[in-house]
Amino acid sequence: MMYTTLLHQYQLVLSARGALLNYCETIRPEHLAQPIPSFNNDSMGSLMRHVANTYLGWLLNFLQQEQRPYFTEDNHKNLQAIRSMFEQVNLVANDFLLHHKDDMTTPLSLPREGEEALSITPLQLFTHTITHEFHHKGQLAIMSRQLGYIPVDTDVIRD
Structure with a gap:
């Protein structure tokens, strides 16, 4: 029963993440890679890589004692690479x-x-990894606003 509930919960995470990634389609690629001083010079892409690496770190490398290489800068150079990175995260979570x-x-x-x-x-x-993602999802919205964009609603419940 808990397994099914958590699968449904992760589907909600995927829906919210999908809304974020679709929104990122409207952001110029150079802006996804632009360091933002108020975020320790991280870019939106590097923050998304950090989120993906947190899933790997806790759910795979740390817990199951498997040592899979973490995602690198090459994994967030463009939105297609970011989407691919999260497809791998989905496999790890499942x-x-x-x-x-x-x-x-x-x-x-x-x-x-x-x-x-x-x-x-x-x-x-599992709860830590998904709440960690949502924490940074909010930061990604702020980062995009600082770059001149108007963020869309990326919450679990949205219009």
């Missing part, structure tokens, strides 16, 4: 949910280099 579908609430002990192990549930990790 695999994660399937892998933990029978038990999302038992804490796992996750080793951390030079620190005490972290005790966290798969549900907490």
